[in-house]
Amino acid sequence: MKKQLVVRSLGTVDYTPTWGAMKTFTDTRNEECPDEIWLLQHPPVFTQGQAGKPEHLLFPGDIPVVQVDRGGQVTYHGPGQLVAYVMIDIKRLGIGPRALVSLIETSIIDTLSFYDVSARARKDAPGVYVGDAKIASLGLRIRKGRSFHGLSINVDMDMEPFSRINPCGYQGMEIVQLSQFDGAYKKANNDALLIDDVADKLITQLTTAFGYETVSLCHEPFNK
Numbered sequence: 027m028k029k030q031l032v033v034r035s036l037g038t039v040d041y042t043p044t045w046g047a048m049k050t051f052t053d054t055r056n057e058e059c060p061d062e063i064w065l066l067q068h069p070p071v072f073t074q075g076q077a078g079k080p081e082h083l084l085f086p087g088d089i090p091v092v093q094v095d096r097g098g099q100v101t102y103h104g105p106g107q108l109v110a111y112v113m114i115d116i117k118r119l120g121i122g123p124r125a126l127v128s129l130i131e132t133s134i135i136d137t138l139s140f141y142d143v144s145a146r147a148r149k150d151a152p153g154v155y156v157g158d159a160k161i162a163s164l165g166l167r168i169r170k171g172r173s174f175h176g177l178s179i180n181v182d183m184d185m186e187p188f189s190r191i192n193p194c195g196y197q198g199m200e201i202v203q204l205s206q207f208d209g210a211y212k213k214a215n216n217d218a219l220l221i222d223d224v225a226d227k228l229i230t231q232l233t234t235a236f237g238y239e240t241v242s243l244c245h246e247p248f249n250k
Contacts, residue, residue, distance in 0.1 A: 029119075030060035031238040033229055035245050038067045041092055041103065046110055047248050048174040049095075055172065059116065062248070063176075063232065065225045066109040068103040070187060075099055077167055082192040089187055096165040096175040098152070099195030106203075108184030108221050110176050110228060117171030119236065127152060130177055133231035134162045137179070139225050140208035141219075151194065154179075156207075159200035160193065178226070179223050181205065202218060 036044075051062065072083065072091045075098035082100045089102075103109060116126050131147040134154045135212060138145045138161070145154045145161060154162035163172065175213045180203035189203045204210050205219050235243055 028239040029237055031233060031241045031242050031245075032060050032062045032063045033060060033241060034248065035225070035243065036066040036247055038069065038105065039247070041068050041071045042071065043070075044111070045092075046203055047096060047114065051113055051248050052169055052172050055113075055115075057115075059115075060117055060237070060242075061236075062113045063229065064113070064248075065111050065229070066111070067105055067107060067221070068109060070102075070104040072100055072102055072187070072191060075080075075101075075167075077195075079195065083190075084192065085190050087190060087206050089147045089190070091163070093146055094167065094175075096167045098163075098165040100191045101163050101165065101178070101194060102187045102191060103178060104183055104187060106181055106221065108179045108181050108224050108228070110178075110225075112166070112173055112232075114173045115171060115234065116168065120208055124175060126166070129235045130232070131162060133228060133235045134177065134179060136231045137164075137224065137228045141204060141207065143204065143207050146195040150160050151196070153194065158195055159202040161192060161202050161204065165190075179204070179224060181224050 070089045073094045075096050078099045135145045145156050152164045153160050164177050166173050166175050171200055182205035195197045210219050
């Protein structure tokens with residue numbers, strides 16, 4: 027059986043129904059079901075992971091807070107941030123959770139390198155960093171050998187909401203975005219840093235990292 031991937035490009039969608047769709051997809055898929063990656067943006071929302079502590083929500087204000095079933099602490103999603111939800115049957119691929127995280131982090135690092143941004147992973151804190159500043163976050167859940175939730179890359183967004191939390195549970199952690207770095211705009215299409223440009227490059231890196239042989243593109247949401 028070929029390694030197949032379905033990529034759903036969903037635009038801007040609300041968090042809670044998307045989370046529900048992820049859980050439904052994961053719970054109802056069978057051994058023949060292709061893996062899927064959903065590319066999207068969310069309206070402003072804070073999500074608090076299973077290990078989340080209330081003290082890391084400093085002053086959420088008018089932005090809703092959703093308690094979710096992924097790992098990790100609190101993070102922010104909003105327009106201008108690329109989110110990729112990664113529904114991968116890691117048992118079928120013969121890899122474990124640590125390898126899954128490493129492959130995703132490497133794919134993000136390789137994506138950012140196209141824009142002349144030198145990034146790295148850290149052993150003590152999941153995600154991707156430029157120096158000590160965080161540019162991409164990871165939060166995953168694995169159920170019966172299958173992953174859901176995923177990653178976010180700060181591309182070109184309003185960064186103010188990050189000041190309302192301790193990002194990922196780290197007080198004073200600096201958060202950066204791709205648009206801050208010289209060279210990012212000129213390497214994107216038409217001299218503009220398009221989130222779709224970043225998404226295309228991320229999918230290319232993930233496809234290579236996980237060894238998918240066929241990739242199908244879809245603009246329809248998952249419905250079951």
